Amino acid sequence: MRELLKYEFRKTRFLNLVILIIAAAGEGAFLLGTILRAENVLLTGCMILLCSSAAGILLAPSQSADLLYRELNTKQSYMLFLTPRSPKSILGAKILTAIIWLIVQGAVTGLFACVDAGVIYRASGSTEGLLSALLSSLGDSGFSMPDLALKAAEIIGTAYGFVLLVLMELYFAEIVQSTVLNGRKGGGWFALLIFIILFAAFISLSGHVAAAVPEALQFAAFICMDAACIVIFFLLGSYLMEKKLSV
């Protein structure tokens, strides 16, 4: 597994590093704009940070899915399937790499957010300025600080769970395309169709869960549902690769 992870990181590092470098540039612009009180630079920095955060959570998993597609459908597949590694390890390394990159992207975004908050706090010139403004707006909206932290954790957790599930659905659709539909004309379109069906089924299931589960438990219910679906697609995908895959 360690070797597989090493090469998965090698294969995916370029795009992820580019996104991180762009985020760092955005952060630099934001800080410069704040210190120099240059609104245009500050706004540009904000936009770059927002875009790089979105790219981190969307582009990196897309690249991972594209990589698996190429590795299942080109001769590069031999690099993986000539090695004495099981399909579970191969798929596991891919999903683990995607998770780690998501965590890294999220951690960097979080770090930048903390730095930005600190800089704004210092630039505001008083200890109470930012905090009191924040707390008063929270008070107005009926939220307390712990509520806000919990809500942020829920939103981030739900978003990550959703992204990982979509990635696993993409993996699974690609595996079905290259195993069950191997070599058939229009296999790629069938893979897309499978993905759309799976995605629609998940959205429908989410709706049922939201209706059936009390609001206080919905976050836990969604995380459990995501995890269960990810495990099911992972096991089914590994099974198909082991029993049906011809590269």
Next chain:
Amino acid sequence: MLETKNLVKKFGSKTAVDDISFAVEPGKTYLLLGPNGSGKTTWMKIAATLTKPTSGDVYLDGEPVGINSRKKISYMPTESYFYNWMRVADVGTYYRDFFEDFDTEKFKEMLARLDLAPDARVRDLSSGMNAKLRLAASMSRYASVYLLDEPLNGIDLVARDQVLDAVIGAMTPDAAIVISSHLVEEVESIASTAVFIRHGKILEIRDTEDLRDQAGLSLADRYRQLMQ
């Protein structure tokens, strides 16, 4: 050692391998001889576990080939398959990371012998140089079975001798080498057994020495007789 039993592989209505059975023994060099599309590559890919058979099976030391057999079977595909970002030396590192039987020193020696620069980018290699790299990576393992699919394809006349020398250098009493080729004359000198294959069926399996001594035929002569 490597035993094929009633192996069938169909692609839609086309039968690529049609009920093949034969055994590969250690210490021997086999030549799979047949025209393009005769099923040589398909058999090798099944033995290397890259392709699933329609029916039948291939066994290594009594066990069906699978993830574990990849530790003992070294397969050299006929097409390039390395990652584009790799340099020649990275291929050695990759093989070292995944195959316990890979010998990095042997790989370096083979690179030198085959005139391959370790820092050359894989994507910049010509097809002949890429074939040499595939051969160097495959033959730098101490495998039980080497499957070499058209190892002379795209390789110039002078370099062919280097390739064949590398193959001869890998011969040991414990290992079997299977070479698929349609360049019969080029590989005749290193073969101990010839397997003639056409339309997915084995036409004949002959000891090359017997063929020469008893029938007075070269492999090329016999190939022409069988394939015409």
